[in-house]
Amino acid sequence: PFVVAIVGRPNVGKSSLFNRIAGDKIAITDDEIGVTRDRIYAKAEWLTKKFSLIDTGGIDIIDAPFLSQIKEQALLAMDEADVIIFLTDGKSGVTDGDSYIAKQLYQTNKPVVLAVNKIDDVNQINNIYEFYQLGFEDPIAISSNHGIGIGDLLDRVISYMKDDKEIIDESAIKFSIIGRPNVGKSSLTNAILGRNRVIVSDISGTTRDAIDSKFKFNKKDYIVIDTAGIKKRGRIYENTDKYSVIRTLGAIDRSDVVLVVIDGNEGIIEQDKNVAGYAMDANKAVVIVVNKWDIVEKDDKTMQKMIRKIREEFKFLDYAPIVFTSARENERIHTIFPSIDLAYENYTKEIKTNVLNQIIQDAVAMNPTPIHNHGKANFSYATQVSIKPPTFVLFVNDPEFVHFSYERYLANQLRDAIDFEGTPVRLILRRKV
């Protein structure tokens, strides 16, 4: 994906701009998991171009001095983004903080789009001229609160989007390894790569700094998206939750399959659910890896107990296969691959229309739609509209007549009939016209 980051000193309006661009596409709260996740990473779209948006301002590093905070934000943006929106405040004019950020941004060869916010009416347009001194071309006047100039800004941003961006190695399965600190992500990455590492390079041929590794296993190509490498950088943000959240979200975004790692010895804690929730939100294929299995005291029931516990705690990931590993002892690492392969196969599965419609018809015949919202749903036709994940549109006389539990029933019937292990499945109800 194409990534756009917003940087700027506090109070210039980064979050307002973020919300303005991302609109209501931001998934934050999830009742099913019962946690609130930060609004710092979102999918957005402009003129049919899709991109991911990062708000570096959603991050506060407690106790860090002001300058080093904004420096970290700029560095993060330079690492993670393809285009950087440098946001300033037209009411306050150019400040030292702005000049400082500008100096950081001179060090990147990525495009920087300078935007001057809070230009709420035409009389204030002259305020933008002093911003030329920051050394970036053509500042764009915007008002996040009033929605002025946003289109011009996004036109500029997407003008840097190259169409060949996604033509990476389509035959390779891309996966990432996520989890809270210390569960063994880096160890697992190393164990997986071991001697398998063929090339370590910037796979997409773009300017992205993150290093993803391509390797072969059983003659198949894989790319492991590097989140572990984050550690090497020795910057403040490696220790801060929100920075690692952004990294994690970025890695998930670039993956087909996400390995959610938990510590088999310590068990599942709240933070694990948060991390797993990110994978679910992103609609990616998921494999759950129980690591550090070597140090767990085991009898013949321990594994079954662990599986039951995971199913209880991660109800929302009931489709994810579970594997057990020891990264440190290099045990059972190979068992990850059949699960990745299966999850990927199902994530890209295409169902023939006649098969799909038969399943839906049978499901409705077996369990007729109840009256809901004073009406009875009448399904006419279903069709698969995409893979990654498999997404199906169901045409119905009125989507309002379908209770969510009935929707879930249909999804379950679909899962019973077709192997979708490892992947979420999306159903979309459309009114038949």
Ligand code: GDP
């Ligand atoms: P990360 O923060 O998730 O990347 O975790 P690391 O890979 O840095 O591992 C954290 C600690 O757990 C290190 O001391 C590792 O040696 C240890 N560790 C990782 N995997 C295993 C494992 O499978 N078994 C045991 N016993 N220790 C492990």
